[in-house]
Each structure stands twice: as C-alpha cells, then as structure tokens.
Amino acid sequence: MKLSAAYRLAATILHGFDEYRSRFKQITRDARRRFAEAAWLEAQQAAATRINLYDKKVGETLARLERSFTVEELIDCENWREARAHYAELIAQRLDYELAETYFNSLFCSIFHHRHIRNDWMFVYSSREHAAHRSDIELTRRWRIAGDWPGALTWALEEAPLDTPFDDAARDARLGSGFLVDNLPAALLEAADAEIELIESVFYRNKGAYLVGRISGGGEQVPLVLPILHDAPDEELNDATARLRLDTLIIEPDEVSIIFSFTRVYFQVDVAVPREFVDYLQQLMPDKPEGELYASIGFFKHGKTEFFRALNHHVARRQDRFIIAPGVRGMVMTVFVLPSYRTVFKIIKDRFDPTKDMSRENVREKYRLVKRHDRVGRMADTQEFSNFIARKDHFDPDCLAELLEVAPSTVQLKGDKVLIKHCYTERMMMPLNLYLEHSDADETRAVLKDYGNAIKQLAAANIFPGDMLLKNFGVTRHGRVVFYDYDEICYLSECNFRKIPEPLYPEQEMMDEPWYSVGPNDIFPEEFGPFLFADIKLRRLFLDLHPELFDAEYWQGLQRAIRDGRVIDVYPYRNKQRFADSGQPALTY
Incomplete structure (x- = not known):
C-alpha cells in the first residue's frame, strides 16, 4: 500500500527527531566519564556541541524533506494538517512526546518562515494533557533518616552513580549533617518519617556534579542539592589519585533557584521522562517557569515552546499593555515590556547611534555567541x-509609535495586528543604574561588590562585556547582577589590555587627544572608573571593592590562564557556604 505524502512527511520528521535524541543522549550520558576524568575542556566543547545539535539536526531533516517532497507538497497546509494528525499518533506512547512536538514545529516554521502559526497545522498546543499518561519509571531513590543524619548523607554520597570514590565520605557526611542540624526546621529534624529523596540521575555542569532532591517529614519539605567536586587541584589529578568531596549543601529554595538559573548553560543530566522530570523540579522551585526548567536540563527549544504558550495565555487575559521599558534608551536595541510579565522584548533598531560601528548581522552574531557560550x-x-504577532490594542499607543519609528523594517502594522518580524526575549531585571538610585548604603555596597564579581566571572569564562556601563547590567530578584546587553561583547582573548604609558612631558596630559597610540582592540583598565561612574562616591567604593579590575596585569593574567587551557571554577553558590577550599582557582557569586 502506498503511503500518503502526509504520512511520509510525519515519518520523515520523526526519523530526524530520533537521530537528534540519540545523539543528544550520547553527549549527555558521556558527562559521567568526562567528570570522572576531569576532562574540563572536553566538557566545555561537549556543552557547545549539544547546544548546536538541535539546529544542525533540524537543518539535516529539512534537507531530507526538500529532497523527498515537491515544493507543492511542502507548502500545502492541508498536507501539514494531515501530517500533524499522523505525527500525534506516532508519538502517542513516547515518553518525550512534548520534545517531539517541538521538533515538528521547528520543521514547519523552517518551511513557512514562522508564518501560518495555527494549531491545525502544528502543535501550538500540546496533543495531550500533561497528566494524561504517567510512566512507571522510578525517578528518585529514598532513605529513611531515623535520626541518623550522618548515615543518611553517607548513603546519599556513596550510592550516587559516580565512577570516582570520595576522599572521605564519612567526613563529608559529618560536615553536611552538622549544617543540616544547624539550619533545618525543628519539625523536620525531629520528624519520625523524615527521609532524603534524590533524583537517580546526576546533574553535571562545568567542574561540578550535583545530586538534587529534597528532605521531607513532619509535614515539612526543603529542597536539597549536594555539589560534588574533585578534591585535588587540576594539575594533581590522575586516575590513581582522583577523589571526590562534598563542597556544601544547598537547602534554601532561592539558592537552589540560582543553581538552575536562566543565566547558566544547561545541565548535562540523563532524563528518561522530560515532563515528569520537570514536574519534580518544579516542586522544588515552584516560582521557576516551566520553560526555564526545560532549558536548564538542556531542552532549550522546548523551553521556548513553553515560554510562548505561557506568554500567549498571559496576553489573552489582557491585564495590561506593552510599554517601552523604563530606563536609558539603547543605542542599538529598543526594549519594551508587559509590566505584569517577567520578560523584556528587544528589537534591533534600523539605524544605530553613530558611535556604534556595527551591522544588524553583527548584533545577531553576538547573541548567537551568548547562546553557545558558558x-x-x-x-x-x-x-x-x-x-x-499581537493585537494593536495590546500596545500602549506611545510604545507602538516608538517601535514603528525606530524599527519600521521589523515592526509593521497590518490592520488591527502588529507584526514583529524579529525580536529577542529575556528575563526582566531592574537595570543596575536604576537600582542604585534607590538603594541604601548596605544595598549599594552589596550590589557593587556583585557587579565587580560579575565582570570577573565573565572574564574567567573568556568573555569581555565591551560596554560595561551600569545600564547594561540588571539586578535579579535574588539581588544578583547579570549582564544583558550583548552588542559589544567579545572574547577576552581578543582584547589587548594595556597600561597607559607615562607622558613624556606634563603638557601631554592636558591634550584633548591621547599622547599614545590606541589600536582597535586596546583597552586601558585605568580608565574604567570615570567611564563607569559619574558619581565619585560610587567610583571610590567600587575601586575599594575591586582594585584589580583597574590593573592591566590582572586582565593579562586571566588571558594567560585561558591560553594555557585552564578552566577556572565559577560556583553557583557563595564562597562562605563551602565546607573546605581545595586550593583550586575559583570564583563564587
């Protein structure tokens, strides 16, 4: 029997998805070996490869469709309507059905250039309810504590599926249980039914392995994250001496949320049933959007799908209208927000400020760099x-007028609809310059300390922000400083950090132009103070907190470390929370 074109279309897309999932799982499962061998550079490369994998496989599947079908067949929406129905049947029993639906959507959008977005022809909404099918796969392992907290933590560590032994699991369990006794609610500590529950799969990222779960009992529950590191500096690691240690315990929901933050590259973790995995994580972090949780475990394309669905649902409720974002207007991007939604929308302007020597494609490549990078x-x-596409009456008139003025090639009005041909979305944050206008002395000191730490940690990851002005950084609801303006971002290794040479005679310092040559990649850290801070008090405080940032030799030292292939640790928790210092170069927030 000859198969219909629609069925073959569905089967071809599913074949491409299977290829993608197979390779994704292979890269992810190999994280266990990379961690055991302390293969940090390989881990970085694997993370980038996995990020790029989705678009690579979609491209290959698209090429297969173009070879196998006529143009008329591929652009026939009725063909896609039938293919959607066949595809839903083919994936009905799959444990990763929602990821498969997103893959189908990616092929549809590639062919129709993100037009004709209708649930008849693609999966604008999922083909089945979340709770319609539950697997019998056990997600977690459990241990009844029975008052023996060191014993429970020893079980948590020694039964973890890691290929390297602990240097001293009893010591780590003792330190961890002491922390829990000091910090857990009394009702939980004394509960007869208290137990530790941990996800079977280990979460890997950078140089860390994380055991994730919760402690429950007596009607109480707290999340639990156990970060595990190698016990010796990188240069001393070998197969014979490699040992592990527990670095700290994380039990505060906000601290766990930071570990799974939208500001980090995705965990490498073996996930059998994505929907159930995300449901469990959301129990630990109820304020974290589903889309961010999918992205945090590597499924960033489906995270985008969940974000889009949630946004559509929110906009349909019509609580408020889009407005231009508060703060200093950007020279490259125009930014608008829906005040009741924790997201900003960024559009590249048609014309840039004369000081911005770049093109639209330059800007888009900067954003692609961030997507690929740690x-x-x-x-x-x-x-x-x-x-x-959104309705015209969803926009404040002044907002719509500005969008149409600064980006007419991107934003167009079609009847009662607004068409935005291209935009980026990011999590909404308070711009750092606005935060400092209203912060008290303690808040100012804390946020400037974190601002400097953010710059240092970006540099350790081979990223130089370029434009480090306060308005290009935001403050999250956890008080962390995050960079979000990428049009001048570059690799640190591409920069030439220089000390300003001494003038040959006093009059040179009074000249309007510098008395020394300045190359296109030259950066003079001594100039950062006046450039970043008009307020002399803030400038002096920042210099007091981070004097090394004004020293060219500091930046040159980071460049040497990067060239030598060293991967500097950046831990997603505070240094004061750590049980011990391994002596390895590290940065914490």
Whole structure:
C-alpha cells in the first residue's frame, strides 16, 4: 500500500527527531566519564556541541524533506494538517512526546518562515494533557533518616552513580549533617518519617556534579542539592589519585533557584521522562517557569515552546499593555515590556547611534555567541522569535509609535495586528543604574561588590562585556547582577589590555587627544572608573571593592590562564557556604 505524502512527511520528521535524541543522549550520558576524568575542556566543547545539535539536526531533516517532497507538497497546509494528525499518533506512547512536538514545529516554521502559526497545522498546543499518561519509571531513590543524619548523607554520597570514590565520605557526611542540624526546621529534624529523596540521575555542569532532591517529614519539605567536586587541584589529578568531596549543601529554595538559573548553560543530566522530570523540579522551585526548567536540563527549544504558550495565555487575559521599558534608551536595541510579565522584548533598531560601528548581522552574531557560550550565571539567556504577532490594542499607543519609528523594517502594522518580524526575549531585571538610585548604603555596597564579581566571572569564562556601563547590567530578584546587553561583547582573548604609558612631558596630559597610540582592540583598565561612574562616591567604593579590575596585569593574567587551557571554577553558590577550599582557582557569586 502506498503511503500518503502526509504520512511520509510525519515519518520523515520523526526519523530526524530520533537521530537528534540519540545523539543528544550520547553527549549527555558521556558527562559521567568526562567528570570522572576531569576532562574540563572536553566538557566545555561537549556543552557547545549539544547546544548546536538541535539546529544542525533540524537543518539535516529539512534537507531530507526538500529532497523527498515537491515544493507543492511542502507548502500545502492541508498536507501539514494531515501530517500533524499522523505525527500525534506516532508519538502517542513516547515518553518525550512534548520534545517531539517541538521538533515538528521547528520543521514547519523552517518551511513557512514562522508564518501560518495555527494549531491545525502544528502543535501550538500540546496533543495531550500533561497528566494524561504517567510512566512507571522510578525517578528518585529514598532513605529513611531515623535520626541518623550522618548515615543518611553517607548513603546519599556513596550510592550516587559516580565512577570516582570520595576522599572521605564519612567526613563529608559529618560536615553536611552538622549544617543540616544547624539550619533545618525543628519539625523536620525531629520528624519520625523524615527521609532524603534524590533524583537517580546526576546533574553535571562545568567542574561540578550535583545530586538534587529534597528532605521531607513532619509535614515539612526543603529542597536539597549536594555539589560534588574533585578534591585535588587540576594539575594533581590522575586516575590513581582522583577523589571526590562534598563542597556544601544547598537547602534554601532561592539558592537552589540560582543553581538552575536562566543565566547558566544547561545541565548535562540523563532524563528518561522530560515532563515528569520537570514536574519534580518544579516542586522544588515552584516560582521557576516551566520553560526555564526545560532549558536548564538542556531542552532549550522546548523551553521556548513553553515560554510562548505561557506568554500567549498571559496576553489573552489582557491585564495590561506593552510599554517601552523604563530606563536609558539603547543605542542599538529598543526594549519594551508587559509590566505584569517577567520578560523584556528587544528589537534591533534600523539605524544605530553613530558611535556604534556595527551591522544588524553583527548584533545577531553576538547573541548567537551568548547562546553557545558558558554564561557562568552572569549573562541572561535569550529566546529568538520571528514573525511575532499581537493585537494593536495590546500596545500602549506611545510604545507602538516608538517601535514603528525606530524599527519600521521589523515592526509593521497590518490592520488591527502588529507584526514583529524579529525580536529577542529575556528575563526582566531592574537595570543596575536604576537600582542604585534607590538603594541604601548596605544595598549599594552589596550590589557593587556583585557587579565587580560579575565582570570577573565573565572574564574567567573568556568573555569581555565591551560596554560595561551600569545600564547594561540588571539586578535579579535574588539581588544578583547579570549582564544583558550583548552588542559589544567579545572574547577576552581578543582584547589587548594595556597600561597607559607615562607622558613624556606634563603638557601631554592636558591634550584633548591621547599622547599614545590606541589600536582597535586596546583597552586601558585605568580608565574604567570615570567611564563607569559619574558619581565619585560610587567610583571610590567600587575601586575599594575591586582594585584589580583597574590593573592591566590582572586582565593579562586571566588571558594567560585561558591560553594555557585552564578552566577556572565559577560556583553557583557563595564562597562562605563551602565546607573546605581545595586550593583550586575559583570564583563564587
């Protein structure tokens, strides 16, 4: 029997998805070996490869469709309507059905250039309810504590599926249980039914392995994250001496949320049933959007799908209208927000400020760089959308007028609809310059300390922000400083950090132009103070907190470390929370 074109279309897309999932799982599962071998550079490369994998496989599947079908067949929406129905049947029993639906959507959007977004032809909404099918796969392992907290933590560590032994699991369990006794609610500590529950799969990222779960009992529950590191500096590691140690315990929901932040590259973790995995994580972090949780475990494209669905649902409720974002207007981007939604929308302007020597494609490549790179908790994740459509009355008139004025090639009015051909979305944050206008002395000191730490951690990851002005950084609801303006971002290794040479005679210092040559990549850290801070008090405080940032030799030292292939640790928790210092170079927030 000859198969219909629609069925073959569905089967071809599913074949491409299977290829993608197979390779994704292979890269992810190999994280266990990379951690055991302390193969940090390989881990960085694997993370980038996995990020790029989705677009690579979609491209290959698209090429297969173009070889196998006529143009008429591929652009026939009725063909896609039938293909959607066949595809829903083919994936009905799959444990990763929602990821498969997103893959189908990616092929549809590639062919129709993000037009004709209708649930008849693609999966604008899922083909089944979340709770319609539950697997019998056990997600977690459990241990009844029975008053023996050191014993429970020893079980948690020694039964973890890691290929390297602990240097001293009893010591680590003792330190961890002491922390819990000092910090857990009394009702939980004394509960007869208290137990530790941990996800079977280990979460890997950068140089860390994380055991994730919760402690429950007596009607109480707290999340639990156990970060595990190698016990010796990198240069001393070998197969014979490699040992592990527990670095700290995380039990505060906000601290766990930071570990799974939108500012970090995705965990490598083996996920059998994505929907159930995300449901469990959301129990630990109820304020974290589903889309961010999917992205945090590597499924960033489906995270985008969940974000889009949630946004559509929110906008349909018509609580408020889009307005231009408060703060200093950008020279490259125009930014608008829906005040009741924790997201900003960024559009590239048609014309840039004369001081910005770049093109639209330059800007888009900067955002692609951030997507591929380790964001070390200091760069906001972005989602890229094409042909975004909203009703005209969803926009404040002044907002719509500005969008049409500064980006007429991107924003167009079609009847009662606004068509935005291209935009980025990011999590909403308070711009750092606005935060400092209203912060008290303690808040100012804390946020400037974190601002400097953010710059240092980006540099350790081989990223130089370029434009480090306060308005280009935001403050999250946790009080962390995050970089979000990427049009001048570059690799640190591309910069030439220089000390300003001494003038040959006093009059040179009074000249309007510098008395020394300045190359296109030259950066003089001594000039950062006046450039970043008009307020002399803030400038002096920042210099007191981070004097090394004004020293060219500091930056040159980071460049040497990067050239030598050293991967500097950036931990997603505070240094004071750590049980011990391994002596390895590290940065914490």
